[in-house]
Amino acid sequence: MTxxxxxxxxxxxxxASGKAELRKQMLAARRALAPETRAQWDxxxxxxxxxxxxxxxxxxxxxxxxxxDEPNLHACYAELAQLGVKLLLPVVLEKHAPLAFAEWTIxxxxxxxxxxxxxxxxxxxxxxxxxxxxxxxLGYNAQGYRLGYGGGFYDRTLAKEPRPATVGVAxxxxxxxxxxxxxxVALDRILTED
Numbered sequence: 001m002t003x004x005x006x007x008x009x010x011x012x013x014x015x016a017s018g019k020a021e022l023r024k025q026m027l028a029a030r031r032a033l034a035p036e037t038r039a040q041w042d043x044x045x046x047x048x049x050x051x052x053x054x055x056x057x058x059x060x061x062x063x064x065x066x067x068x069d070e071p072n073l074h075a076c077y078a079e080l081a082q083l084g085v086k087l088l089l090p091v092v093l094e095k096h097a098p099l100a101f102a103e104w105t106i107x108x109x110x111x112x113x114x115x116x117x118x119x120x121x122x123x124x125x126x127x128x129x130x131x132x133x134x135x136x137x138l139g140y141n142a143q144g145y146r147l148g149y150g151g152g153f154y155d156r157t158l159a160k161e162p163r164p165a166t167v168g169v170a171x172x173x174x175x176x177x178x179x180x181x182x183x184x185v186a187l188d189r190i191l192t193e194d
Contacts, residue, residue, distance in 0.1 A: 019178060022147060026139040026174050030069045033171070038069065041171055041193035046076030048191045049134065052167060053080060060086035062101050062133040062164065065110075065118040068149075070136040071169050078106055088130050090153070091119050098157040101126050129157070129164050135187060137170035141178055144168070144186035158185040167191055 033041075053061065061080065066072045077087055088101040092115055102123045109121040135154055139147035146168050148154060158166065168190035180186070 019147060019150070022176060022178060023138060023150065026147060026176065027068060029173060030138070030171065033069070033173075038071075038171075042071050042073060043075065044193040045071050045169060045191055046073050046079070049073060049076050049167065049169070050079055050083075052189075052191065053083070053085065056132060056165065058085075058130075058132045058165070060088055060130045060132075062088045062090060062130040063104070064134060064136050064169075065089060066136070067117065068138075070138075071171065073134070073169065074106075081106055086130075088126060089119060090117075090157075091123060091125065092117065092153065096152075096156075098160055099153050101130060129160070129162070132165040132167065133157075135166055135168050137168045137174065137187075137190065139174045139176040139178070140168055140170050140187075140190050141176055141180075143180065144188070144190060145178070145180045145184050146170075146187055146190075147176060147178060152183065155183050155185050159183070 063073070063077055064070070081087055087104045087106070089104045090099040091102050092113060093100045102120055102125050104120050110118040111121045113119050135146060137146040138149060141147075146154070158164070166187040166189075168187040170190060170192055172192040172194050
């Protein structure tokens with residue numbers, strides 16, 4: 001089992017380099033993983049996501065399109081769709097606002113939004129949030145907090161009521177020790193490959 005990555009601390013106990021440096025370390029660690037290792041881990045995480053769905057039985061799930069070597073769960077999404085799950089992708093409508101969600105059918109045409117994230121070419125926005133979200137984690141800690149890219153989109157989304165059930169998705173080697181900020185929202189669970 002891999003030890004959590006630790007943020008260097010100043011004598012007063014505060015992070016010496018903070019989350020920005022930890023993000024760089026996590027991105028480099030994830031980028032360094034061999035493609036065949038990532039593919040195997042993605043398959044293992046996907047199987048756990050399907051098992052979680054079987055236990056939860058939610059009718060729709062907010063999923064994500066992988067960026068920057070995030071776990072690619074497209075095979076899992078296809079299995080969920082075959083099981084009758086409605087898939088929704090997050091959409092950024094405003095920079096400092098919660099995410100919106102659009103219906104997504106596997107194989108439909110996609111375009112990149114202003115932030116470089118793939119979204120359906122024809123947006124079919126839903127009015128209500130999905131009851132559950134798969135949330136990609138650059139890193140995560142033992143308390144269930146995720147390290148993202150710093151935009152705060154998921155934190156703003158999870159601050160709204162009713163709050164969806166949240167399942168973080170990460171590679172086990174990206175466990176880290178870091179504190180939470182006042183706006184951070186802990187995830188309900190985190191699934192990794194092991």
